[in-house]
Amino acid sequence: MLNTLNAIFAKHRHQPGALLPILHDIQHELGYVPDLAVPEIAKELNLSRAEVHGVLTYYHHFRQSPPGKHVVHVCCAEACQANGSEALANHAATRLLSGDIKMEPVYCLGLCSIGPAIQIDELKLHARVTPEKFDKLMQELEVRS
DSSP, X not given: OHHHHHHHHHHHTTOTTOHHXXXXXXXXXXXXXXXXXXXXXXXXXXXXXXXXXXXXXXXXXXXXSOOOSEEEEEEOSHHHHHTTXXXXXXXXXXXXXXXXXXXXXXXXXXOGXXXXXXXXXXXXXXXXXXXXXXXXXXXXXXXXX
């Protein structure tokens, strides 16, 4: 991990405001931003660990644990909430308690008028997702895995 971090730090060493680009690069390379990276990032950028942790936890995009083999994003923005995304997210959380599929909330997938919406593996968007449709999509995903 340290070699990856050092390469990323070198790439952004002279860039003002490098924290977000560094976090993005770490997540791109490792799949998430490990807790052990926080003190290294803080040291490199002359920031406190709390500052790095604050930015890391503020943005929902960043993961602090390894992703599953598949990641399902469930839109939790207001328009999808009005169409039942909260119940869908609760259903997804109970359905995906174990296994290689992880659920992550996101705030807007751009399908506001036809929500609730999900995105599977940052590839395919699905609209008007009911718990039943969700279960069918997860079955298909498990079969492909």
